[in-house]
Amino acid sequence: MSTPKKLILNATEMSxxxxxxxxxxxxxxxxxxxxxxxRYWTELGQQLERxxxxxxxxxxxxxxxxxxxxxxxxxxxxxxxxxxxxxxxxISAIAAVTTALGFGVTVSTTYEQPYLxxxxxxxxxxxxxxxxxxxxxxxxxxxxxxxxxxxxxxxHDERYEIAADFVDAVYKLWEGSWDDDAVVRDPVSxxxxxxxxxxxxxxxxKYYRVPSAALSEPSVQRTPVIYQAGSSPRGRAxxxxxxEVVFVAGHSTSALRENVRKIKELAKSFGRAExxxxxxxxxxxxxxxxxxxxxxxxxxxxxxxSVEGALTHFSAITGIDWSEYDIDAPLSYIETDSNRSxxxxxxKDAPETEQWTLRRLLAPERGVSYxxxxxxxxxxxxxxxxxxxxxxxxxxxxLSAAVQxxxxxxxxxxxxxxxxxxxxxxxxxxGQTLRASLFERTSPLLPSSHPGxxxxxxxxxRPSSAPTLL
Amino acid sequence: MSTPKKLILNATEMSxxxxxxxxxxxxxxxxxxxxxxxRYWTELGQQLERxxxxxxxxxxxxxxxxxxxxxxxxxxxxxxxxxxxxxxxxISAIAAVTTALGFGVTVSTTYEQPYLxxxxxxxxxxxxxxxxxxxxxxxxxxxxxxxxxxxxxxxHDERYEIAADFVDAVYKLWEGSWDDDAVVRDPVSxxxxxxxxxxxxxxxxKYYRVPSAALSEPSVQRTPVIYQAGSSPRGRAxxxxxxEVVFVAGHSTSALRENVRKIKELAKSFGRAExxxxxxxxxxxxxxxxxxxxxxxxxxxxxxxSVEGALTHFSAITGIDWSEYDIDAPLSYIETDSNRSxxxxxxKDAPETEQWTLRRLLAPERGVSYxxxxxxxxxxxxxxxxxxxxxxxxxxxxLSAAVQxxxxxxxxxxxxxxxxxxxxxxxxxxGQTLRASLFERTSPLLPSSHPGxxxxxxxxxRPSSAPTLL
Numbered sequence: 033m034s035t036p037k038k039l040i041l042n043a044t045e046m047s048x049x050x051x052x053x054x055x056x057x058x059x060x061x062x063x064x065x066x067x068x069x070x071r072y073w074t075e076l077g078q079q080l081e082r083x084x085x086x087x088x089x090x091x092x093x094x095x096x097x098x099x100x101x102x103x104x105x106x107x108x109x110x111x112x113x114x115x116x117x118x119x120x121x122x123i124s125a126i127a128a129v130t131t132a133l134g135f136g137v138t139v140s141t142t143y144e145q146p147y148l149x150x151x152x153x154x155x156x157x158x159x160x161x162x163x164x165x166x167x168x169x170x171x172x173x174x175x176x177x178x179x180x181x182x183x184x185x186x187x188h189d190e191r192y193e194i195a196a197d198f199v200d201a202v203y204k205l206w207e208g209s210w211d212d213d214a215v216v217r218d219p220v221s222x223x224x225x226x227x228x229x230x231x232x233x234x235x236x237x238k239y240y241r242v243p244s245a246a247l248s249e250p251s252v253q254r255t256p257v258i259y260q261a262g263s264s265p266r267g268r269a270x271x272x273x274x275x276e277v278v279f280v281a282g283h284s285t286s287a288l289r290e291n292v293r294k295i296k297e298l299a300k301s302f303g304r305a306e307x308x309x310x311x312x313x314x315x316x317x318x319x320x321x322x323x324x325x326x327x328x329x330x331x332x333x334x335x336x337x338s339v340e341g342a343l344t345h346f347s348a349i350t351g352i353d354w355s356e357y358d359i360d361a362p363l364s365y366i367e368t369d370s371n372r373s374x375x376x377x378x379x380k381d382a383p384e385t386e387q388w389t390l391r392r393l394l395a396p397e398r399g400v401s402y403x404x405x406x407x408x409x410x411x412x413x414x415x416x417x418x419x420x421x422x423x424x425x426x427x428x429x430x431l432s433a434a435v436q437x438x439x440x441x442x443x444x445x446x447x448x449x450x451x452x453x454x455x456x457x458x459x460x461x462x463g464q465t466l467r468a469s470l471f472e473r474t475s476p477l478l479p480s481s482h483p484g485x486x487x488x489x490x491x492x493x494r495p496s497s498a499p500t501l502l
Numbered sequence: 503m504s505t506p507k508k509l510i511l512n513a514t515e516m517s518x519x520x521x522x523x524x525x526x527x528x529x530x531x532x533x534x535x536x537x538x539x540x541r542y543w544t545e546l547g548q549q550l551e552r553x554x555x556x557x558x559x560x561x562x563x564x565x566x567x568x569x570x571x572x573x574x575x576x577x578x579x580x581x582x583x584x585x586x587x588x589x590x591x592x593i594s595a596i597a598a599v600t601t602a603l604g605f606g607v608t609v610s611t612t613y614e615q616p617y618l619x620x621x622x623x624x625x626x627x628x629x630x631x632x633x634x635x636x637x638x639x640x641x642x643x644x645x646x647x648x649x650x651x652x653x654x655x656x657x658h659d660e661r662y663e664i665a666a667d668f669v670d671a672v673y674k675l676w677e678g679s680w681d682d683d684a685v686v687r688d689p690v691s692x693x694x695x696x697x698x699x700x701x702x703x704x705x706x707x708k709y710y711r712v713p714s715a716a717l718s719e720p721s722v723q724r725t726p727v728i729y730q731a732g733s734s735p736r737g738r739a740x741x742x743x744x745x746e747v748v749f750v751a752g753h754s755t756s757a758l759r760e761n762v763r764k765i766k767e768l769a770k771s772f773g774r775a776e777x778x779x780x781x782x783x784x785x786x787x788x789x790x791x792x793x794x795x796x797x798x799x800x801x802x803x804x805x806x807x808s809v810e811g812a813l814t815h816f817s818a819i820t821g822i823d824w825s826e827y828d829i830d831a832p833l834s835y836i837e838t839d840s841n842r843s844x845x846x847x848x849x850k851d852a853p854e855t856e857q858w859t860l861r862r863l864l865a866p867e868r869g870v871s872y873x874x875x876x877x878x879x880x881x882x883x884x885x886x887x888x889x890x891x892x893x894x895x896x897x898x899x900x901l902s903a904a905v906q907x908x909x910x911x912x913x914x915x916x917x918x919x920x921x922x923x924x925x926x927x928x929x930x931x932x933g934q935t936l937r938a939s940l941f942e943r944t945s946p947l948l949p950s951s952h953p954g955x956x957x958x959x960x961x962x963x964r965p966s967s968a969p970t971l972l
């Protein structure tokens with residue numbers, strides 16, 4: 033009998049009151065700390081590591097959700113991704129109290145300079161000992177654009193053009209600017225690093241010019257593990273070209289399978305090896321000792337579920353004020369200048385016989401988020417996760433909490449032991465890097481088929497600095 | 503007898519090989535972790551808290567030092583502020599292992615958006631429980647400008663104009679956008695925050711437009727403690743208007759006193775209360791059990807001191823390639839378009855009978871940095887620090903390490919006990935905020951004479967969001 037494929041299990045959070053199970057912050061244990069407290073994150077990290085999770089993933093956005101009713105009021109009232117803290121700043125604290133848990137953090141390429149983003153991730157790779165990953169997003173919120181010096185949102189496809197130039201610059205900084213043996217730290221000669229082994233990258237793209245070498249010395253992974261969640265055609269191409277872990281969407285296993293297939297095909301056309309890309313689907317799990325207890329828990333959760341919160345979020349990510357629409361009208365694909373991928377995937381992926389409406393999409397009957405929930409005992413949930421993985425080809429799951437802290441404890445208590453017994457979990461070794469763990473390899477570095485890898489040694493012979501502009 | 507004035511004691515670091523005592527990384531204990539390791543920072547934080555320091559201050563720059571010989575080679579070779587990691591990302595880890603230590607971090611206003619910087623500091627104020635301070639700089643390195651999308655450095659005075667607009671926007675976000683009682687977190691009604699108590703700030707300045715309310719809910723200090731180190735006329739005015747803690751420069755106590763006087767006078771003319779501003783001078787202390795042992799330590803340190811590293815740094819901050827100059831020629835003030843304040847203060851402050859040359863300025867005879875060192879036993883050093891404070895009117899010191907880790911231990915072992923016995927140290931209470939501790943008050947908030955305080959309640963009645971552009 034062959035060893036079953038290991039499943040990736042990420043816990044998905046956001047530094048906010050309510051991430052995706054809108055309104056369910058109402059059910060949080062009042063003895064537990066809030067997301068604004070350091071202890072919330074250090075205890076969560078320890079809980080996840082004990083529980084057997086591979087990584088903690090922290091999502092982000094750069095604006096309030098103010099599309100629904102054209103006001104931030106609903107988001108503020110329901111605590112739906114508003115207020116919101118910075119996800120990067122808490123990572124080192126969690127790293128300090130864990131030894132093997134990986135981290136994925138969302139950072140947008142739209143309001144950041146490659147030279148400084150490169151330093152941020154190298155710093156976090158240093159501090160975590162190679163446990164950091166970067167979820168590349170291009171920012172879709174108009175409210176972010178308005179507060180960050182843009183007249184309006186950059187058009188969707190151009191955001192991906194900017195992102196392509198951006199990642200090209202950071203790959204050069206991470207992979208090509210400091211040779212492996214550049215840092216010598218020799219107290220006798222007083223040489224900290226050998227300048228002949230540090231190279232100015234001379235990046236001059238359409239959007240970014242980065243003449244110099246990286247500001248930081250290289251970290252163990254050099255490039256952080258690259259995550260991406262593209263579901264629009266342009267986003268899918270970006271993911272196929274760059275992502276090592278793709279977050280795939282799809283409201284059925286066949287839709288998931290189709291998305292996995294498309295991205296794999298594209299990736300192959302870009303010269304990437306199939307085994308160098310993992311696919312991860314989202315799931316909200318509600319579990320307990322028995323199926324009946326899990327169903328009872330779902331019923332309790334539904335009482336706290338905020339449809340207003342869901343409408344607030346759905347309006348923000350689609351860029352449409354749904355308060356102006358009939359919630360019983362059939363949903364259809366609306367072409368706009370922004371990333372309307374969720375709406376598109378919903379209507380395109382749905383079996384032809386089903387007709388989606390807003391009411392149906394956001395109704396608590398479907399669960400406590402507008403992604404379908406998986407509800408049942410540990411065995412039931414493990415069966416379902418294995419089935420989805422087998423039928424769709426995904427390599428694992430982003431599990432989000434219905435109720436902060438409680439849901440991950442439930443997963444650790446009921447689901448993960450079953451998956452472990454079935455040989456589905458990775459063994460975590462203190463000090464391991466995220467990339468080596470995810471791909472079950474020994475090297476912490478990008479595989480040779482990744483576009484970043486072509487910059488290794490690419491700038492040899494170039495001087496350490498470029499004091500004048502390109 | 504009156505109680506003696508308490509002295510502020512900050513430890514000054516940078517996430518790099520060599521901050522200001524160039525080349526002395528060669529003497530670091532090889533058993534100690536490096537700055538790239540998390541353990542370096544958590545152990546340092548614990549050491550400082552045990553030792554009685556008020557705060558850890560982490561400096562930053564956004565480029566390599568590549569002015570000297572017009573190349574980054576000398577900086578890379580000597581490890582002089584190059585390579586360099588991000589200072590913000592390590593704060594939460596240190597906060598996790600300390601309870602009262604304050605933090606100050608340098609962040610430039612030149613390459614950042616106010617809306618996102620506000621969220622960063624609110625997040626850190628949340629995670630540290632009100633222990634964070636912000637050192638406002640405007641970035642002086644041409645190499646940073648080149649790598650961050652600017653054709654060249656923004657002119658010095660315009661950088662301060664931009665900074666003035668920037669801080670105005672963040673004060674509005676921090677002080678005026680969320681009322682004290684906005685966040686209710688009521689599980690029964692499902693109201694996380696009351697939208698009628700959250701207000702769009704509608705900031706529309708010359709450089710920045712920030713229409714919305716802050717993305718984060720308020721933290722205990724709201725505005726972080728504001729640090730600034732302006733010594734040019736424009737920088738001094740900015741400090742007088744905004745800083746709660748001013749880093750003053752001066753190569754004699756009379757020069758220090760004159761700078762303190764000037765800034766106090768300016769601050770008064772801006773309507774600020776004298777007791778709302780603290781002045782802190784820099785000092786590099788080399789100490790041991792006896793004066794003779796401290797002198798012996800200095801001699802050992804001098805062997806490792808890198809004049810090349812000092813020249814590298816001095817060239818970068820003056821924007822002048824000093825490899826082209828005669829190091830024995832008299833130094834005179836050179837007017838340029840950037841911040842040449844150190845050179846200016848050196849030549850202007852020096853007694854008329856003394857003639858400074860580059861050789862004299864950077865010679866190891868003066869110490870192991872081009873700031874004068876204070877060398878001696880704990881009693882000798884404490885006497886000197888008290889004398890400088892009495893004569894100049896400064897409220898405390900930024901103490902930088904000659905040798906990482908070792909120097910702070912020496913201070914904790916020899917100097918701090920003497921100062922404590924003399925009643926010169928603050929008592930630190932777990933959970934205290936940085937502002938309350940520094941000003942020996944109970945309120946963690948900005949005092950009413952600070953320009954940020956005028957935005958309290960200033961936007962009452964305004965809606966929670968501004969969905970359209972101003």
